[in-house]
Amino acid sequence: MLNGMRESSAGLAELRGDCARCFGLCCVALPFAASADFALDKDAGTPCPNLRDDHRCGIHAKLRQEGFAGCTVYDCFGAGQKVSQVTFGGRDWRAGPPGHARRMAEVFPVVRHLHELLWYLTEALALPAARPVRAELRRALDETERLTRRTPEELAALDVAAHRREVDVLLLRSSELARAGVRGRRRDRRGADLIGARLKGADLRGVSLRGAYLIAADLTGADLRGADLIGADLRGADLTDADLTGAFFLTQPQVEAARGSAGTRLPETVGRPAHWATGA
The missing domain is CATH 2.160.20.80 (E3 ubiquitin-protein ligase SopA)
Structure with missing residues (x-):
């Protein structure tokens, strides 16, 4: 089990957000409403007022104190750098042609969903008990990774919910196999x-x-x-x-x-x- 967890941890390391390689997409693409988690309202596609020109957060060190606890619990699973550096080839949403920023805002949540699935699939592959479905899990992981590398137009049109339903079947089966080895009810x-x-x-x-x-x-x-x-x-x-x-x-x-x-x-x-x- 330990070896499997180590392999999982190594694979999951690539699915963690790297803000240094991202254009602050989570601070632009995602909406939030004034609440216990956010101090103000912000529409999807509108930059957060705390976002600096260098794509860094101006209040990062005191997000909780400033009423932005929701930001501290968010993780893009590495989708930010994928969209910034791969999907759009390193082109900043501020510097692109008309419609560029809007398209990036559309694509980012899609890739984020796909990367979350990559996280779960990577972890499922490391579960020794999931061996009976390992080949299917590998195919699902490869297909999900392939989807993340589609063009912006293809990603914007992708039915990510349908793909997630297919993957969920495998994740549920992996869960059942893993939990079958736990004693008791x-x-x-x-x-x-x-x-x-x-x-x-x-x-x-x-x-x-x-x-x-x-x-x-x-x-x-x-x-x-x-x-x-x-x-x-x-x-x-x-x-x-x-x-x-x-x-x-x-x-x-x-x-x-x-x-x-x-x-x-x-x-x-x-x-x-x-x-x-x-x-x-």
């Missing part, structure tokens, strides 16, 4: 409403929490080893001293949105959020 809590749930010390080993709403849930000391967390909403969830060793399909944005401690055990595929140390 493996409950299916897909899409469950667990907002604010009291799950302190809960035994959630091998449980499917795909798409579950765990907003502000108390998961202090919970055992989430081998759990499927794809799409689980962990905003404000308390993971203090929880054990997520071997949990899969967990992404950096999910843990960044949660609260944790030095005692929280995480899979090798994600890093410990800096704000956990301060309790922010």
